[in-house]
Amino acid sequence: MTESYVVAIDQGTTSTRCIVFDRRGQLVSLAQQEHKQHYPKPGWVEHDAAEIWRNVERLGPEALKRAGIDAAQVAAVGIANQRETTVLWDRATGHPIGHAIVWQDIRTDGLVNRLMDAPGADEVQHRSALPLATYFSGPRVSWMFDHTPGLRERAERGEVLFGTMETWLIWNLTGGLHVTDVTNASRTMLLDVHTLDWSDDALKFFGIPRAMLPEVRPSIGVFGSAVSAFPGVRIGAALGDQQAALFGQTCFTPGEAKCTYGTGSFLLLNTGSELVRSTHGLLSTVAYQIAGEPAAYALEGSIAITGSLVQWFRDQLELIASAPEIETLARSVADNGGCYIVPAFSGLYAPYWRSEARGVIVGLTSYVTKGHLARAVLEATGWQTREVVDAMNADSGLDLTTLKVDGGMTADNLLMQFIADVLDVPVVRPLASETVSLGAAYAAGLAVGYWPDLEGLRQNWHRAAQWLPKMDPVIRSREHGNWQRAVRRTFDWAEPQ
Numbered sequence: 001m002t003e004s005y006v007v008a009i010d011q012g013t014t015s016t017r018c019i020v021f022d023r024r025g026q027l028v029s030l031a032q033q034e035h036k037q038h039y040p041k042p043g044w045v046e047h048d049a050a051e052i053w054r055n056v057e058r059l060g061p062e063a064l065k066r067a068g069i070d071a072a073q074v075a076a077v078g079i080a081n082q083r084e085t086t087v088l089w090d091r092a093t094g095h096p097i098g099h100a101i102v103w104q105d106i107r108t109d110g111l112v113n114r115l116m117d118a119p120g121a122d123e124v125q126h127r128s129a130l131p132l133a134t135y136f137s138g139p140r141v142s143w144m145f146d147h148t149p150g151l152r153e154r155a156e157r158g159e160v161l162f163g164t165m166e167t168w169l170i171w172n173l174t175g176g177l178h179v180t181d182v183t184n185a186s187r188t189m190l191l192d193v194h195t196l197d198w199s200d201d202a203l204k205f206f207g208i209p210r211a212m213l214p215e216v217r218p219s220i221g222v223f224g225s226a227v228s229a230f231p232g233v234r235i236g237a238a239l240g241d242q243q244a245a246l247f248g249q250t251c252f253t254p255g256e257a258k259c260t261y262g263t264g265s266f267l268l269l270n271t272g273s274e275l276v277r278s279t280h281g282l283l284s285t286v287a288y289q290i291a292g293e294p295a296a297y298a299l300e301g302s303i304a305i306t307g308s309l310v311q312w313f314r315d316q317l318e319l320i321a322s323a324p325e326i327e328t329l330a331r332s333v334a335d336n337g338g339c340y341i342v343p344a345f346s347g348l349y350a351p352y353w354r355s356e357a358r359g360v361i362v363g364l365t366s367y368v369t370k371g372h373l374a375r376a377v378l379e380a381t382g383w384q385t386r387e388v389v390d391a392m393n394a395d396s397g398l399d400l401t402t403l404k405v406d407g408g409m410t411a412d413n414l415l416m417q418f419i420a421d422v423l424d425v426p427v428v429r430p431l432a433s434e435t436v437s438l439g440a441a442y443a444a445g446l447a448v449g450y451w452p453d454l455e456g457l458r459q460n461w462h463r464a465a466q467w468l469p470k471m472d473p474v475i476r477s478r479e480h481g482n483w484q485r486a487v488r489r490t491f492d493w494a495e496p497q
Contacts, residue, residue: 004075006445007063007230008437009056011081011165012241013102013263016055018063021441023450025432025460029066031059038099043106043346046099049087052165053172060229076236077226078444080244080436081165083187086140089168091161097151101140104304104346108139109355115139120205127199128189129277129284134347134355135302137164138189142206158211164188166238167214173226173235180214181238182295186286191216193275193286196295219243220443221291236444241436242266243287246298248439249404249430250458257392257400259385260436261409265306267388269299269396280391281351288443299395301350301388305343306381307409313377319370327412329374337372338363340486341380348490351391357490381409382418383483389423403427406435421471422480431462
């Protein structure tokens with residue numbers, strides 16, 4: 001009998017990857033390609049959606065070739081994607097209309113501030129379980145209508161389609177299927193998180209015609225079959241990347257949590273079939289939905305800038321030549337030298353939601369070296385994690401006892417130790433570090449019977465590393481206070497455009 005496999009398309013903020021997994025959840029092959037980041041104005045971040053699709057077309061066959069298999073041996077494809085990034089395209093030609101507006105982009109700041117006081121704002125926030133913020137897709141579509149003559153009218157006629165990245169990829173993979181899943185739809189501000197369908201109130205509030213929206217489906221279930229990249233293969237799942245990581249970490253039980261450290265960092269806590277509304281600056285979101293079953297929900301703490309701060313340190317300041325070098329440089333000093341970096345490049349996300357905040361470096365003296373700056377860069381990720389965990393503990397009524405971690409930054413042992421120190425709980429990394437991709441693969445395989453059930457997936461999870469807290473509580477408290485003072489200095493910097 002010929003062995004079969006599952007493929008994950010991991011469409012991330014900086015690159016796209018296609019990964020082949022076997023039945024044990026082990027990585028068989030990987031093909032990856034970065035895409036260009038466009039920064040046309042301060043605070044604006046864009047991607048070329050056509051470039052991303054071309055990458056998927058090339059990477060899919062390349063991953064299969066590296067695995068020594070063909071499409072006939074692929075049981076299913078699963079998609080994980082950067083979530084709030086917004087794509088509009090022409091229904092007839094399939095060509096994108098302008099660049100995709102990336103989740104980090106804050107051009108809608110002025111619009112969001114105006115909408116705060118508009119009639120119906122409270123109802124939209126209640127139905128979506130999200131705060132009005134530049135982070136989400138709905139305001140971006142309104143902004144594009146306001147700044148592109150004739151676009152709204154074309155959308156009303158059904159000539160223009162909207163989607164997040166999984167919708168764009170499924171459209172191209174299948175030759176025209178216009179669908180999304182509940183996890184990505186729950187990041188638009190347009191979904192009623194209880195009915196799991198588009199909210200008429202939200203569509204009216206943002207001025208978005210239903211004709212341009214994709215059909216909302218469960219995350220785990222066959223969407224259709226591919227005609228490009230993986231001809232004839234079923235698309236079994238689509239999840240936002242952070243929900244995919246929760247699934248890949250097998251956090252299927254309420255109270256289980258994970259944090260993914262990538263371009264940004266995202267801590268999700270499974271709350272089960274109950275939607276828990278945050279009172280401490282977190283997001284309530286759909287975790288996943290298996291076809292035919294109720295949705296599972298999650299509390300999420302979203303941190304905009306973590307891995308991208310290391311990229312900034314490398315590419316803009318040119319103080320290191322590669323990302324891994326930051327750990328070596330940070331270890332050249334014993335502490336941060338009194339220096340703190342708060343990377344509010346796109347405002348502050350959870351738990352503050354201050355879009356007007358901008359990044360600061362505080363505590364500079366002539367004593368500070370690039371080693372101290374490197375340590376401050378890493379510590380910024382640790383302290384931002386601490387703020388989210390504190391909020392999550394307060395919202396859930398539980399104290400986090402262990403944090404499962406994944407993502408590229410978990411290779412940095414100094415950072416992982418610092419996170420354990422500031423949280424005062426063990427930090428655990430699984431053997432499979434590619435949990436976003438693995439979650440997409442698990443979900444797709446589950447949809448087609450490649451894996452029988454959730455318990456079978458749990459048995460694939462194995463611990464690879466653990467960091468235990470060892471920081472003096474007095475130092476922890478003092479440094480936390482310094483960090484909080486630094487954060488307050490980022491407030492009220494940028495004025496709405």
